[in-house]
Every structure is written in C-alpha cells, then in structure tokens.
Amino acid sequence: MAPITVEPSSVKSKRCSNPHTKVRIIGKIRGLTSKESENKSLGSNPWITVKKSKEDGSSEKSTVFVESQSTSRKDGYELDYCYEQHQEINHIYSREIQPMVSEVFNGRNASVIALGAKGSGKTYTIQGSQEKAGLAVIAMSEILSKAKEFGKSVYVSLYEITQEHVKDLLNPDHPTIQVLEDAHGKINLKGLSLVQVKSISEFHNIYFYRDNFQNVPKLPIDQPRNKGLMVHISSDDDKPKARPANKINFVDLAGYEDPRKSGRDAITVAESNRKNKLLYALLNVVNAINSNETRVPFRESKLTRILQDSLGGPSHVLLLACLNPCFCQDSLSFISLVSRTCQSVKQVLTDSTNRNRTSAKVKVLSSLESGKALSASVGAKKQIGGHGRVLSAKKASSVVKGRKLFDEVKRVNHNKTQLSSQSKDTSTLKSKILLDLSLVVAPFSLEEEATQVISNSECWNPTVEPKENVNAEEPRSQSILDLQDTLLPNDSNDKVEMDLSPQSAMLPTGNVNVEEPKSQSMSKLQNTFLPSAPNDKLKMDLSLQIPTLSEEGSTREESNSLSRKDYGSPPLSDRIREISNNLKSLCASSTPLMIKMTEEAVAPSSSQVGCYEIPEPKTPTIELHAARFCSPRGTFSNRGSAAKQSLVREYLNFLNSANKEELKSLKGIGEKRATYILELREESPEPFKSLDDLEDIGLSAKQIKCIMKQAAGDLFN
Numbered sequence: 051m052a053p054i055t056v057e058p059s060s061v062k063s064k065r066c067s068n069p070h071t072k073v074r075i076i077g078k079i080r081g082l083t084s085k086e087s088e089n090k091s092l093g094s095n096p097w098i099t100v101k102k103s104k105e106d107g108s109s110e111k112s113t114v115f116v117e118s119q120s121t122s123r124k125d126g127y128e129l130d131y132c133y134e135q136h137q138e139i140n141h142i143y144s145r146e147i148q149p150m151v152s153e154v155f156n157g158r159n160a161s162v163i164a165l166g167a168k169g170s171g172k173t174y175t176i177q178g179s180q181e182k183a184g185l186a187v188i189a190m191s192e193i194l195s196k197a198k199e200f201g202k203s204v205y206v207s208l209y210e211i212t213q214e215h216v217k218d219l220l221n222p223d224h225p226t227i228q229v230l231e232d233a234h235g236k237i238n239l240k241g242l243s244l245v246q247v248k249s250i251s252e253f254h255n256i257y258f259y260r261d262n263f264q265n266v267p268k269l270p271i272d273q274p275r276n277k278g279l280m281v282h283i284s285s286d287d288d289k290p291k292a293r294p295a296n297k298i299n300f301v302d303l304a305g306y307e308d309p310r311k312s313g314r315d316a317i318t319v320a321e322s323n324r325k326n327k328l329l330y331a332l333l334n335v336v337n338a339i340n341s342n343e344t345r346v347p348f349r350e351s352k353l354t355r356i357l358q359d360s361l362g363g364p365s366h367v368l369l370l371a372c373l374n375p376c377f378c379q380d381s382l383s384f385i386s387l388v389s390r391t392c393q394s395v396k397q398v399l400t401d402s403t404n405r406n407r408t409s410a411k412v413k414v415l416s417s418l419e420s421g422k423a424l425s426a427s428v429g430a431k432k433q434i435g436g437h438g439r440v441l442s443a444k445k446a447s448s449v450v451k452g453r454k455l456f457d458e459v460k461r462v463n464h465n466k467t468q469l470s471s472q473s474k475d476t477s478t479l480k481s482k483i484l485l486d487l488s489l490v491v492a493p494f495s496l497e498e499e500a501t502q503v504i505s506n507s508e509c510w511n512p513t514v515e516p517k518e519n520v521n522a523e524e525p526r527s528q529s530i531l532d533l534q535d536t537l538l539p540n541d542s543n544d545k546v547e548m549d550l551s552p553q554s555a556m557l558p559t560g561n562v563n564v565e566e567p568k569s570q571s572m573s574k575l576q577n578t579f580l581p582s583a584p585n586d587k588l589k590m591d592l593s594l595q596i597p598t599l600s601e602e603g604s605t606r607e608e609s610n611s612l613s614r615k616d617y618g619s620p621p622l623s624d625r626i627r628e629i630s631n632n633l634k635s636l637c638a639s640s641t642p643l644m645i646k647m648t649e650e651a652v653a654p655s656s657s658q659v660g661c662y663e664i665p666e667p668k669t670p671t672i673e674l675h676a677a678r679f680c681s682p683r684g685t686f687s688n689r690g691s692a693a694k695q696s697l698v699r700e701y702l703n704f705l706n707s708a709n710k711e712e713l714k715s716l717k718g719i720g721e722k723r724a725t726y727i728l729e730l731r732e733e734s735p736e737p738f739k740s741l742d743d744l745e746d747i748g749l750s751a752k753q754i755k756c757i758m759k760q761a762a763g764d765l766f767n
C-alpha cells in the first residue's frame with residue numbers, strides 16, 4: 051500500500067509541476083422542513099430549479115436557476131453538479147465523499163466545505179444530527195473501518211473560528227489557538243487538541259460535544275460560527291504531530307449575509323462584511339486555484355491558512371453550496387457572489403422576463419476558459435451578463451467590498467499598470483477591442499425567431515482577423531459581459547428617452563425612444579452605429595486605433611461601477627445617457643477610435659452583402675498618452691492624483707505602524723477602534739493595504755472620504 055505520509059517538500063514539488071487540483075463546486079438544495087412542507091404553494095412555484103446537462107444525471111454540469119421575487123428576474127448559474135431537494139445525504143456521500151476518503155488513504159489531503167446563506171442546510175449536510183448522520187459522520191464511520199483494515203490510527207481536532215479567533219472546541223478553556231507557519235511553509239496549530247478516536251460512538255461524543263454538554267459556553271446567537279473538523283489518519287502509534295498525517299477536513303461555514311440588503315447602514319454593512327470575511331477569503335483562494343494563478347491568497351484568513359495544505363496542491367476540495375428551497379435574498383446574493391468570484395461557476399444567462407411575450411431564442415457562446423461552448427437557450431427579452439462577470443481575486447475582493455473611493459487614484463494606478471504591461475498585453479488588448487467592437491457591429495437581431503450564435507465568425511471577416519489571432523476566449527467573453535453590463539440595464543420595464551445630439555457623423559441625430567426591453571435596446575445601439583438594417587449591403591472601413599489607456603481605463607471603471615451597483619442602480623435613462631456620452635466623447639475627441647465609412651458604405655453594392663472589412667488594429671503608442679497629458683490641465687490633474695495617492699499611502703502606513711496614542715489622535719479613531727487596529731496588526735503585520743480596508747474597522751465610505759479630506763486640509767494648516 052502507498053505510504054500515507056506526505057512530507058511538505060513532496061507536496062511542494064508536486065505543486066511545481068501540477069500546481070493545484072481544481073476545486074469542485076457543487077450545489078445542494080436543502081429538503082423542506084416539516085413546516086415548509088405544509089405550505090403547498092412552495093412546491094407548485096419553486097424559486098429555485100435545476101437543469102441537468104443530461105437528465106439521467108450522467109453528465110456532470112447542472113444549471114441552477116434562481117428567480118428574484120422583486121424583479122422576476124431569473125438567473126442561471128452553472129455548477130459542477132447540483133443535488134436537488136429529494137436527494138439524500140447518503141447519495142451525496144457515495145458520489146462525492148467516498149472517493150475522497152479513498153484518496154486520503156492513498157496519501158492525499160481533502161476538504162469538504164459547506165457554505166451558503168443562513169438556514170440553507172449546511173449543518174444538516176455536514177454534521178447532521180444524532181438521529182440523521184451528516185457527511186462527516188458517515189465519512190468517519192468509513193474512515194474508522196478502513197483505518198482498522200490498514201492498521202492506521204485516527205485522530206480528530208475540532209475548532210471554531212469567530213472573528214479570526216480560532217477556538218479549540220475540545221478544550222474551550224484553552225486560549226485562542228495560534229496559526230503558525232514554519233520555515234518550510236507547514237502550518238502548525240499551536241495548542242489545538244488532537245484526540246484519538248476508535249469507534250463511531252466516541253466520535254459522536256466528540257463531534258456533538260457542544261450540543262451534549264450544557265456547561266460549554268455558547269456563543270452569542272449573532273456571532274458567526276465557522277466550525278471545522280479535522281480528521282488525521284496516521285500510521286499506527288505515530289502521532290500525527292510527530293509525522294505529518296493525511297487529513298480530511300469538514301467545515302461548516304457561518305451563514306452568508308447579503309451586506310447590501312436594503313435599509314442597512316454603514317455599520318451593519320461593515321458588520322456583515324466582517325461576518326462574511328472567511329467566505330470571501332475562501333472564494334478568493336478557490337478562484338486563484340481554479341484559474342491556475344501562481345499566487346494563491348491563503349494568508350487572507352485564518353480558515354484558509356488552517357486549510358492551506360488541504361486546499362492547494364494535489365488535495366481534493368469540494369465546495370458544497372447549500373441553497374434554500376424557499377425564496378431567500380441571501381441565497382440569491384450568495385450564488386451570484388460565488389459566480390462573480392469563481393471563474394469556474396458561470397452565470398449562464400439572466401432572464402428578466404415577462405416570459406410569455408415571445409419565443410425568440412438567443413444562444414450565447416460564453417467560452418470562458420476552455421474555449422468549449424457553453425450555450426443557453428432562453429426566451430426572448432433576455433440578457434446575458436448583469437452580474438456574470440468573471441473577476442480576478444483582486445477584482446473580486448474589491449467587488450465584495452463594494453467601495454469606490456478616490457477614483458482618480460485608482461484610475462492612475464490602473465493606467466500605470468496598463469502602461470507597464472502594455473507591450474506584453476498588446477495582442478490581448480487588440481483582440482479585446484476587436485471583440486468589444488464586434489458586439490457593436492454584430493448584425494444580429496434578438497427579435498428573430500431563429501437561434502443565433504454570437505461568435506467571431508459572424509462578426510469578423512476571418513481573412514482580416516483570423517480566428518486564431520483572437521487571443522484566448524477569456525478576454526472576449528469578458529469584454530462581451532463588460533459591454534453588455536454597460537449596455538443592458540437591469541430594469542427591463544424602464545422607459546427612457548435617449549438624447550443623442552449630433553456630435554459625430556457616426557451618431558445620428560434625434561431622440562430615440564427606448565421602450566423595448568433591454569435586449570432590444572442593444573439592437574438600438576447597434577443601429578446607432580449601423581444606420582442600416584442588418585441585411586443592408588454595407589462595406590465598412592474601420593480605421594481602428596486603440597483608445598488611450600486612460601480612456602480605456604475610465605470606461606472600464608465606469609462600466610465596472612455600473613455593474614457593481616446590483617441594488618439601487620441608477621435609472622435606465624441615466625445609464626444610457628452615460629454610455630451615450632462615453633460614445634460621443636470617443637467619437638468627437640481626438641480619440642484614436644475612429645470608424646470611417648467608405649464611399650461604398652454610403653452606397654453599397656449588391657456584391658457586398660453583409661461584408662465587413664476590418665483592418666488590423668494598430669498597436670497603441672506611448673506618444674498618444676503623452677499627447678493627452680501634455681496640456682497644463684492634464685499635467686496638473688495627473689500630478690494632483692499622484693499627490694493624493696501618496697497621501698493615502700502615507701495615511702495607511704501610519705495606521706499600520708502608529709502606536710495606540712498616535713492612532714487615537716486621528717479623526718474617527720477612538721479607544722475602541724485603536725485597540726481593534728492593534729489586534730488586526732497582530733494577526734497581519736500590514737492589515738491596511740488600501741482605503742477599502744478601513745471598512746474592516748467599521749468606517750463607512752463617507753467617513754473615510756471625510757478623514758482623507760481632513761488629512762489633506764491639515765497639510766495646509
């Protein structure tokens with residue numbers, strides 16, 4: 051039999067060649083409680099449904115559809131699999147966990163993590179009850195019998211993480227457990243009890259300890275409870291501490307709370323964000339692993355540090371997204387969050403119906419990673435995107451924090467980053483822009499009965515831009531989502547007037563009365579660029595240059611900021627006006643994005659039906675930017691932004707290093723906050739990396755801005 055001990059060094063070497071095993075993300079819709087079963091209407095019109103790729107369940111992928119009660123908007127999310135209400139824990143165990151247990155006996159580590167909104171069945175699924183075993187209990191019984199068979203010993207640890215403090219549940223009197231990392235990157239949980247288990251009844255006593263013993267102090271009800279069980283399988287007589295053992299972890303995360311629920315003040319939002327912090331950190335780690343990023347942010351939270359050797363490398367990791375069977379706003383936001391954070395969970399479509407209006411179908415190729423087509427057929431009046439963007443870990447966390455302060459500072463940063471990576475990314479940028487434009491010029495109509503496919507081949511002449519040259523699917527889909535996010539507002543029922551004044555030859559004059567739902571508003575916008583109908587004969591000479599990076603940056607920023615406003619988004623008219631202004635400025639200014647119409651375009655010939663010629667876009671040059679900033683005003687605002695950025699940096703340095711008294715001298719920081727900051731600094735030497743991090747100490751965006759204004763003002767006093 052293969053040795054079960056995996057030395058950290060061997061894990062490391064494996065990681066180099068094959069960095070990480072992908073994390074599997076599955077869903078489970080919890081069964082109805084007896085009270086819910088009495089409500090007959092729940093079964094007749096479920097808010098959550100599952101569509102399997104193959105009805106017999108043989109195919110892995112499942113799409114979960116959730117419907118918002120307030121907007122009747124229906125979103126679909128593709129998971130690796132989804133178990134439905136009627137599917138029992140035993141079934142999940144044999145399909146998902148049993149193979150993992152075997153792998154643990156073959157020398158790998160594993161983690162099973164349940165996450166979801168409150169009351170979504172996480173505890174029921176992982177732990178179960180004394181009467182009905184959960185996944186961990188069933189696994190334990192198999193582990194014990196396998197251990198007996200192979201002469202291994204089984205030890206368990208049980209811990210709880212609250213506000214980044216790790217508590218030993220088997221020895222509650224013990225002070226906070228310290229998570230230490232040795233020189234070889236091995237995590238050591240200093241002080242955590244390790245108890246040998248020989249029978250399932252012993253395990254029951256341990257696992258349900260808190261529930262069995264009344265004298266164990268209970269946490270306040272509103273404290274987020276993140277409960278972890280670590281099962282170590284060690285060679286007989288070999289304490290896992292002496293030599294590293296293989297582990298399987300079962301984690302029951304605290305319920306996710308939507309921080310943006312209406313009516314929440316800044317403090318409550320900060321509180322929710324704090325409660326969700328472990329979840330955010332975990333999702334960032336999962337996203338980094340699944341997108342093969344070189345750096346995985348294990349250090350973002352205690353949980354991810356504890357699980358580090360059971361999350362990365364060759365470990366098997368299963369994320370179990372628990373979902374409520376009855377409408378739950380937190381569940382809705384939760385699944386949207388998961389899809390925004392994890393590249394592997396895709397939002398496949400957004401349906402903002404009125405479903406009975408038309409039967410037209412739109413098929414969208416959303417090949418995010420592998421180039422494999424992911425298609426979804428939906429009723430018309432549908433949009434793709436909305437929240438469905440794919441984010442890098444950093445982006446994700448900024449969305450999670452949902453703050454946008456000192457925009458110019460960020461923009462300058464963004465521009466800088468782009469400038470530095472400009473030469474590397476030229477081809478990517480090129481294809482991004484091509485693809486962005488493809489959306490604008492793509493001659494498709496959402497009103498057609500036929501199924502259509504938005505793809506390069508339909509939008510571009512392959513002789514001009516061969517398919518192979520279109521770099522990677524990801525930028526393309528991202529740009530599609532970005533543009534759709536910008537173009538397609540949330541509320542389909544809005545009626546707006548879009549005023550497009552004649553700023554450019556390309557923008558026709560007149561008032562466009564937008565009464566159609568969002569999918570059609572896109573066609574309208576296409577019409578703005580293409581004054582002819584899709585079937586018109588037309589030849590376009592697109593003299594294309596890439597927009598200056600600052601413009602690209604700001605446009606993207608604006609588009610991001612729009613998409614971030616999931617709730618309370620501005621009225622449709624505002625958004626369209628904003629887009630229209632962006633487009634106008636692109637066309638009217640010295641913008642290098644110029645679309646020239648040839649004479650044939652004005653008087654097309656019959657031989658040119660549907661033929662678009664798009665020349666190779668030119669690589670952007672630094673001179674373009676220099677020209678942009680050479681005006682005195684441009685130089686001033688650029689330097690002003692740099693000064694602001696430097697002030698912010700100094701302020702953060704101060705927070706990361708000042709003593710308590712010095713901290714208290716700052717506006718907005720009293721005794722409590724100063725103490726909390728020092729606590730944060732104990733956990734991480736530099737807890738404040740950006741102004742967004744100040745939310746962790748309960749400051750609202752407005753307060754942070756005020757503080758910075760005062761700091762700037764003080765410089766002149």
Ligand SMILES: Nc1ncnc2c1ncn2[C@@H]1O[C@H](COP(=O)(O)OP(=O)(O)OP(=O)(O)O)[C@@H](O)[C@H]1O
Pocket residue numbers: 080081082083084166167168169170171172173174175304305306372
């Ligand atoms: N499959 C199921 N069938 C019937 N009842 C279930 C099922 N799953 C969960 N429940 C019931 O739903 C309720 C909520 O479940 P549970 O406590 O596991 O949720 P949770 O996500 O852990 O909640 P919290 O986040 O508050 O800890 C419990 O009363 C539980 O018994």
